[in-house]
Amino acid sequence: MSNREKEQVIALSAVFQAAELVANLAKSGQVDQDYLQPLIESVLTLDAPTTEDIYGGQWDCQTNLAMGRRIARQALGKDRNSLNPNTLRYALSLVHLESKLAKQPDMLSLIGQRIQQIAAKQSHYDSVLHENMMAAISGLYQDSLSKLPFRIQVHGDSRYLQQAHIANQVRAILLAGVRGAMLWRQLGGKRWHLIFKRKALLAALEARN
Template sequence: MTSKEKEQTIALSAVFQAAELVAILAKTGKVDNASLQPMIESILLVNAPSTEDIYGGQWDCQSNLSLGRNVTRKALSKDRSSVNPDTLRYALSLVHLESKLAKTPQMLSTIGEKISQIEQKKAHYDSLLHENIIAAISGMYQETLSTLPFRIQVQGDSRFLQQPHIANQVRTLLMSGIRAAMLWRQLGGKRWHLIFKRKTLLKALESRS
């Protein structure tokens, strides 16, 4: 097990946390802010010193991604059947969509510019959970990733998904999942690792417990 594999499990846990939160939000209309906030923060932290720092640093990373780590552990183990099928689908879709984004440099540049604009705006609000911040990130997702041929289809209760604020939260979480999937790829993570390197990833994941 290498330090890179440990970092990969952080990124992978964030992918699964985003996917799980989307699944929960789409069906119940609400999510835990303690799990949501670090995902939003990760989108705006572009030049963090380490993967751990993107999700709260040495002391808070594990607690901030505890939901994602638990889901990842189940998804990589024999307990996979206990993971929400929608969560698995969203996680794999995020990895796939990010691979498409990586081949679109102009869109990456546009996303970078929009993140800088949102970063400047956040000083005007007392929390990143403010609906204007969430709406801005959602708009960024709509103007960029939503225009690619491959789109993530979110399934849930239409009573919730048709509410603008909840739809914005869903898109914001998908953007945070793309951020995590990008990290996963940059750290050498590949889709086939989820099948053929499960034991190695599980060991690295358990070492963070």
């Protein structure tokens, strides 16, 4: 496994983790904060030496992106039929949405400026998952990505999706998923790789280091 492939599957795992968290949140109103935190922190990480560092350091199958790594292996492997179809749809939609964003330099500039502003406020709160932080990231999503012609439609239980704090979490996670998709593309990842480079990606996902 090359270092480039390792970095690619870290970014890909982030996309699938975001997709799975959105699917779970929309259905149950619950989200695993251990898996949510590295995604939200990745949005606010403006300067990191490696892809690994964006998601909390060591590429550890027990923490950080463990859920996304497992889901990505499932999606690319023989067990994909047991995957939540919404998770797969969201993951592919995040990759597609990012490809649209990449063609919008003004929107990218806006997102970069707003992320700097949000990151500067992080020290005021005890956690990046504080509801004010989540609301700020959600607002950024609404002011940018939600204005593109392609929108991700989230399906779930309306009792949960109509609650403001859950809607904020969903949008913040989607933004984190787009962040992962952007890294995936910047590292050379392409949508067709999910079909024609499946074996290589699976090998990288299954590697221990």
